[in-house]
Amino acid sequence: MNGSDYEIEAYMKTIIGRLEEQKILGQALLSREAELIAIYGRRRVGKTFLIREAFKSNIILEFSGVHNATLKEQLINFRNKLAEEMELRILQETPKNWVEAFEQLKKYSEPLLKKRKCVIFLDEFPWLNTVKSGFLSAFEYFWNSWGTKQDNLILAICGSAASWMIQKVVNNKGGLHNRITKKIRLLPFSLVETKHYLESRNVKLDLYQITQLYMAMGGIPHYLKEVTPGQSAAQNIDRMCFTKDGTLQSEFKNLYQSLFAEADKHISVVKALAAKPAGLTRKEIINACGLSSGGTATLLLEELLESGFISAYIPFEKNLRDSVYKLSDEYSRFYLKFIESGRASGSGTWIKLSTAPTWRSWSGTAFESICLKHTSEIKKALGISGIYTEESVWRFVGRKNQTGAQIDLLLDRNDFCISICEMKFSTGQFSIDKGYAEDLQNKVDVFRQETKTKKSIFIVLVTSFGTMQNPYKLSMVQNEVTLKDLFE
Incomplete structure (x- = not known):
């Protein structure tokens, strides 16, 4: 490790996980030229916290846009924030427009930039770009005419409207074209990051219970911070999702409406995918939601993809246009199944529901989704991390007198092998019976x-606590991955 790496590591001690992201931000601090960093990701994922912690000694201004505020309100807020940082007793006149606002920011920043590395942090950046505000063009001029010349400047812009950030900033065709020096798409915590985060808050749960929490709320830091030490996963879910003042009881609509102008359309897509765990093609989504087949559907899917609510999977030996879309947001899946459509609420609701057959069947689907997010951990457990691998799904609708088959995770390896992954969530060791063994054999045969593949086919069983030894396991399963491996 060289000196620069040691300096970067100093910024990693207060933040859980996010190692690659922290390295990017640490490198920006050591840069000898101006840096324009774009950070985007869904609401509540921890973008603001990451920037504050990584740059806490260097931020000279943090200003956040307000959802649905007018241009005048945004400018007043900016004036007040700048006055606070400058410790002015008498407020300056409110800037008439963003050009004036950025001119004030320049005058405030220039003396500080001569002394040290400085960070300007504009949070909820898309919300500042109100209708006819001229914000984006003013920002472009501010950065191009002044910001790029400030070798001590880091300008971090952050937004939850991920699609807007991609279209208007990262892929900007105008004044910001190719101006972004670094970009970070912040995703929810992985299972192991969730474990470390909970431990940092004195929440001590085993891997199975952490996985249960993850099924309900995913790796969203803002949700996980509400988990109470000394309570089981079921108790925490019960309190947060089913009591009157629970954090996640009414989060669903707020989540989508704060990100998308036409949130109802996005919610309809999410609901359609929640009803079809195997996923839907673009055409099937359009038909299920009554969307137009043109740009509307494309934009909706892009916005949900970039925000991390859905994921796209290319079927085996197919191309991008054949993609199958699946719901990947754990909280949305849990809400639609148990909170929105649930007849019961109040304390004790989840304690009862979590032992019902409905949960057992649903948990299988939820576990599959988690496994799809942890394919790198699965490959590591299989010892194939260093082998080029293409991940895909595969499904075959049986013809007349022929059984269909579906594979939710297929690893097509460059060592002339294919791993077919089966995911099973259970409270103890999983047991393969005759019926399931026949189903597995049918999948391989079909x-x-x-596909006419000539590659060797291995069956991989991904389970909570391993698979019970019996003749079916010995004859069918070549590799095993357990919950413990997913936390590695």
Whole structure:
């Protein structure tokens, strides 16, 4: 490790996980030229916290846009924030427009930039770009005419409207074209990051209970911080999701409406995917939601993809246009199944629901989704991390007198092998019975027959606590991955 790496590591001690992101931000602090950093990701994922912690000794101004505020309100807020940082007893006149506002920011920043590395942090950046505000063009001029010349300046812009950030900033065709020096798409915590985060808050749960929490709320720091030490996963979910003042009881609509102008359309897509765990093609989504087949559907899917609510999977030996979309946001899936459509609420609701057959069948689907987010951990457990691998899904609708088959995770490896991954969530060791063994054999047979593959096929069983030894396991399963491996 060289000197620069040691300096960067100093910024990693107060933040859980986010190692790659912290390295990017640490490198910006050591840069000898102006840096324009774009950070985007869904609401509540921890973008603001990451920037504040990584740059806490260097921020000279942090200003956040307000959802649905007018231009005048945003400018007044800016004036007040700048006055606070400058410790002015008498407020300056409110700037008439963003050009004037950025001119004030320049005058405030220039003396500080001569002395040290400085960070200007504009949070909820898309919300500042109100209708006819001229914000984006003023920002472009501010950065191009002045910011790029300030070798001690880091300008971090952050937004939850991920699609807007991609279209208007990262892929900007105008004044910001190719001006972003670094970009970070912040995703929810992984399982192991969730474990470390909970431990940092004195929440001590085993891997199975942490996975149960993850099924309900995903790796969203803002949700996880509400988990109470000394309570089980079921108790925490019960309190947060089913009591009158629970944090997640009414979060769903707020979540989508704060990100998307036409949130109802996005919610309809999410609901359609929640009803079809195997996923839907673009055409199937359009038909299910009554969308137009043109740009509307494309934009909706792009916005949900970039915000991390859904994921796209390319089927085996197909191309991008054949993508299958699946719901990947754990909280949305949990809300639609148990909170929105639930007849019961109040304390004790989840304690009862979590032992019902409905939960057991649903948990299988939820576990599959978690496994799809942890394919790198699965490959590591299989010892194939260093082998080029293409991940895909595969499904075959049986013809007349022929059984269909579906594979939710297929690892097509460059060592002339294919791993078919089966995910099973259970409270103890999973047992393969005769019926399931026949189903597995059918998948292999149909897959080989329909794809004509010449590669060796291995069945991988991903389970909570391993698979019970019996003749079916010995004859069918070549590799095992357990919950413990997903936390590595």
